[in-house]
Amino acid sequence: MDLMSLTAVELGRKIKAKEVTVREAVLAAYDKIDEKEAELNCYVTTTKEAALAKADEVQAKIDAGELTGPLAGVPVAIKDNMCTKGVLTTCSSKILENFVPTFTAEAVINLEKAGAVILGKTNMDEFAMGSTTETSHYGATKNPWNTKHVPGGSSGGSAAAVAAEECSFALGSDTGGSIRQPSSYCGVTGMKPTYGTVSRYGLIAYGSSLDQIGPIARDVTDCATILEAIASYDPKDSTSIKRDDYDFTSALVDDVKGMKIGIPKDYLIEGLNPEVKDAIMNAAHKLEEKGAVVEEFDLSLVEYAIPAYYVIACAEASSNLARFDGVKYGYRTPEYNELHEMYKKTRSEGFGPEVKRRIMLGSFVLSSGYYDAYYLKALRTKALIKQAFDKAFSKYDIILGPVAPTTAPEIGSSLADPIKMYLGDIYTISVNLAGLPGISVPGGFDSKVLPIGVQMIGNCFEEKKIIRAAYAFEQSLKAERI
Amino acid sequence: MREYETVIGLEVHVELATKTKIFCGCSTAFGGAPNTHTCPVCTGMPGSLPVLNKQVVEYAMAVGLATNCAITQNCKFDRKNYFYPDNPQNYQISQLYYPICRNGHVDIEVDGVKKSIGIHEIHMEEDAGKLIHDEWEDCSLVDFNRSGVPLIEIVSEPDMRSAEEVIAYLEKLRMTIQYLGASDCKMQEGSMRADVNISVREVGASEFGTRTEMKNLNSFKSIARAIEGERNRQIELIEDGKKVVQETRRWDDSKESSYAMRSKEDAQDYRYFPEPDLVPIVISDEWIARVKSQQPEFREEKKARYQEEFGLPEYDADIITGTKHLADIFEEATKICGKPKKVSNWIMGETMRLLKEKEMDPEDITFAPENLAKIVNLADAGTINNTAAKEVFEAVFNDNVDPDVYVEEHKMKQVNDEGALREAIEKVIAENPQSVDDYHNGKEKAIGFLVGQTMKAMKGKANPAMVNQILKELL
Numbered sequence: 001m002d003l004m005s006l007t008a009v010e011l012g013r014k015i016k017a018k019e020v021t022v023r024e025a026v027l028a029a030y031d032k033i034d035e036k037e038a039e040l041n042c043y044v045t046t047t048k049e050a051a052l053a054k055a056d057e058v059q060a061k062i063d064a065g066e067l068t069g070p071l072a073g074v075p076v077a078i079k080d081n082m083c084t085k086g087v088l089t090t091c092s093s094k095i096l097e098n099f100v101p102t103f104t105a106e107a108v109i110n111l112e113k114a115g116a117v118i119l120g121k122t123n124m125d126e127f128a129m130g131s132t133t134e135t136s137h138y139g140a141t142k143n144p145w146n147t148k149h150v151p152g153g154s155s156g157g158s159a160a161a162v163a164a165e166e167c168s169f170a171l172g173s174d175t176g177g178s179i180r181q182p183s184s185y186c187g188v189t190g191m192k193p194t195y196g197t198v199s200r201y202g203l204i205a206y207g208s209s210l211d212q213i214g215p216i217a218r219d220v221t222d223c224a225t226i227l228e229a230i231a232s233y234d235p236k237d238s239t240s241i242k243r244d245d246y247d248f249t250s251a252l253v254d255d256v257k258g259m260k261i262g263i264p265k266d267y268l269i270e271g272l273n274p275e276v277k278d279a280i281m282n283a284a285h286k287l288e289e290k291g292a293v294v295e296e297f298d299l300s301l302v303e304y305a306i307p308a309y310y311v312i313a314c315a316e317a318s319s320n321l322a323r324f325d326g327v328k329y330g331y332r333t334p335e336y337n338e339l340h341e342m343y344k345k346t347r348s349e350g351f352g353p354e355v356k357r358r359i360m361l362g363s364f365v366l367s368s369g370y371y372d373a374y375y376l377k378a379l380r381t382k383a384l385i386k387q388a389f390d391k392a393f394s395k396y397d398i399i400l401g402p403v404a405p406t407t408a409p410e411i412g413s414s415l416a417d418p419i420k421m422y423l424g425d426i427y428t429i430s431v432n433l434a435g436l437p438g439i440s441v442p443g444g445f446d447s448k449v450l451p452i453g454v455q456m457i458g459n460c461f462e463e464k465k466i467i468r469a470a471y472a473f474e475q476s477l478k479a480e481r482i
Numbered sequence: 483m484r485e486y487e488t489v490i491g492l493e494v495h496v497e498l499a500t501k502t503k504i505f506c507g508c509s510t511a512f513g514g515a516p517n518t519h520t521c522p523v524c525t526g527m528p529g530s531l532p533v534l535n536k537q538v539v540e541y542a543m544a545v546g547l548a549t550n551c552a553i554t555q556n557c558k559f560d561r562k563n564y565f566y567p568d569n570p571q572n573y574q575i576s577q578l579y580y581p582i583c584r585n586g587h588v589d590i591e592v593d594g595v596k597k598s599i600g601i602h603e604i605h606m607e608e609d610a611g612k613l614i615h616d617e618w619e620d621c622s623l624v625d626f627n628r629s630g631v632p633l634i635e636i637v638s639e640p641d642m643r644s645a646e647e648v649i650a651y652l653e654k655l656r657m658t659i660q661y662l663g664a665s666d667c668k669m670q671e672g673s674m675r676a677d678v679n680i681s682v683r684e685v686g687a688s689e690f691g692t693r694t695e696m697k698n699l700n701s702f703k704s705i706a707r708a709i710e711g712e713r714n715r716q717i718e719l720i721e722d723g724k725k726v727v728q729e730t731r732r733w734d735d736s737k738e739s740s741y742a743m744r745s746k747e748d749a750q751d752y753r754y755f756p757e758p759d760l761v762p763i764v765i766s767d768e769w770i771a772r773v774k775s776q777q778p779e780f781r782e783e784k785k786a787r788y789q790e791e792f793g794l795p796e797y798d799a800d801i802i803t804g805t806k807h808l809a810d811i812f813e814e815a816t817k818i819c820g821k822p823k824k825v826s827n828w829i830m831g832e833t834m835r836l837l838k839e840k841e842m843d844p845e846d847i848t849f850a851p852e853n854l855a856k857i858v859n860l861a862d863a864g865t866i867n868n869t870a871a872k873e874v875f876e877a878v879f880n881d882n883v884d885p886d887v888y889v890e891e892h893k894m895k896q897v898n899d900e901g902a903l904r905e906a907i908e909k910v911i912a913e914n915p916q917s918v919d920d921y922h923n924g925k926e927k928a929i930g931f932l933v934g935q936t937m938k939a940m941k942g943k944a945n946p947a948m949v950n951q952i953l954k955e956l957l
Contacts, residue, residue, distance in 0.1 A: 082529070083528065083529040089528075091528075096528070099528070101527070101528070101529065102522060102527065103522055103527075103529075103530075105529060200531060201529065201530070201531050202529040202530075203529055204528040204529045205528075205529075205759075207758075208758035208759050209758035235533065236531060236533060237531050237533075238531065238532065238533055238534065238759060238760050238761050239758075239759065239760075239761060315755055316755075316758055318563075318753075319561050319563050319573050319753070319755070322563060322565065322571065322572035322573055323526045323528065323570065323571045323572050324528075325565065325567075325572055327567045327624070328525065328526065328570060328624075329527075329528075339567070343565055363753060366563070366753035366754075366755050367751050367753055368751045368753075371753075371754075371755070375755060
């Protein structure tokens, strides 16, 4: 039996039924890692020894009946921007090449409580800045479907590890699409929850007002199950929200009868690859067949989302990344004469070009005389985008659209033209600006056999609606395959 | 020579008396081995997030309400970005766009002239750590114990015109904040710090002159000296036809002069923007009403009550209420012994004398009010006489001793035994015939000598009233 081809929930069930031990599951994951890592480079750090020790510990708790949840004993990979106590956490940057946190991120603690076993830390775009995982200081990750192509980003390591079966599931973080877009490119299911649903405590910030941790997994059932485990109200995160409902798995129902689904006409514009468009329209058709009501509508303001996002995210990043200065932890330049030279050399040598570009952009838009013209205007745009979504959700239960305009590009084709790369975020970033939940589910392949993701967006706190729609869509694809 | 007017505005930083820091649960206690009052939040570790200490908001509101400010009911924190090793995140969480308090004023009085000093705003922020330069190792170390200690910055309008007004304003602020219990406001320990903005202009001019900002002022005296020094420096520049440069200057109190730290041109761009890790603070009408209802009795009310309720002279009431600590001692001791006038006498007399002698401030008093109450009772009951009481008081003042134990240990109880006194006095009369003669010859003063001799014989413990009475009788 190939344990790693199972979904997390299936594997968890087998462990619970004593058909498989936790150790066997963890070893199966490391077998896959050993087999594929050299080619794919999904991980920055693996922690086999600790994982095996943990496996035995978890097994004992399962045997004692202390751990009964669906994820008990299931091996997981964590994006390398979430703090893990005692385990290197680099954000795929040179500047944190030696940084070992003293505490563990709340979302990871929640997973540990659920009995998941951490395999290691996954590769990403440096500080989550990028859409291809090519900006990592530790080398690019390759797309398991075609290693000439990128896995997407910034959670490319997590998405590729799930797709390559190098873990049962993974955690990613999503500031402008960093969970959904690589999930789409790698043919896996990834979900960004409503802002405030998963604690950001221990997530090394990129754009604090946009960052949100979420699951990357094999299917919708896994995503809902994982979200149920990691979501919590955390007093340590002031932007954390106490929700009434954490029972996301209750929405795993194959029923969309009467559900109103809107497709923004603005999303089906020039630049959208026709094969991707076909996949979206096919998804709409499948849901219609199951009784949903689908119509196109004008969302408006779509073209303003990208500039607003880059202004806000970079402004916050320029400040969030100021602490990496060589004084307290991380990389410090070996030679310097005085403090300011130490700062300059450390940061010049420690950060990669994309990070520097965004720090400079962010510093510029916040600087005296430009604040109103850029930052304040971006905040106003953000508010207007939220209003446009509010209006849409007064009519529709969910919004359906693409995740990205194309399938995964070839390695080396994106970084040369950052503006073009930024434009690729058009379908994902407004979701972050409005704080909404969004899910990317596999919706077929293009002619090059690269996966295409379908995005479903819900109103704030309405994860259950997108889980239900995504689940129904997934079921119809499964039925088709059979 | 032309006549000039000094225009002064103040930025006063006050460390709040919360037990824990503004954005984490670490202790704010002063001292402590370096980096022992720290956690991931106040050392700026990646992934850590701030959580606002509500008590900071309450104190800031209390100070704002006591200084007649309007409370910003939807206030926010902003990040002030600058690089310095004592600032672990390389940004300080402060308030720029929506400070918690605005548009207040405090009333001061200088030489009988009353004046209102405007308060532009009060905002909350976090303190930085401390750099320690190790000359021996030729390196700098950072202690983050102070990092995240809550501060409020009180920004005045440029309404002051002299050092006297500045001192009166600062004293008023200090008193108000101490009465609120929001801070101990000790300038020497840095829990109250003032930066002074100064400009000069010709009397009658409508425009302000170019201002400079003076830093590193550690006492009221250095503030007064710095104002005088900076006023003269600016006037000299103008008289010489030169221009005052807008800059930040550092006062060197030992040299009684200042030097430029940075000019407006090198002024840093702090790139303020709203702190995304904290949600806006929504202050309800009810919250404001509650903080208002908890405001203590301030100096003016207390002073009036002391005169009314305890019959203290205005002067005494003024001195005692001049420091919250002194007023607290007075009230507590009075509550215990029920003799406000006697308690007041001890404060106005011996306490003030010892403070002056030891060059201490009333805030430095360490004795417990119940020990003062005990002395009042001991003296009142005639257990010790006045001279002995003063001695006991000094011991209480210095070491907060228990007066009952002290009197017992030092055998200081007054002798009220008539037989013993009579015996001693008879002996003194026998030994001093000259004085006895003098007395009989009308020299009233001679009796004083005889009293003195008796007291000496009784080692100072004799009841003076009884000695007087018996002496007169025997003579």
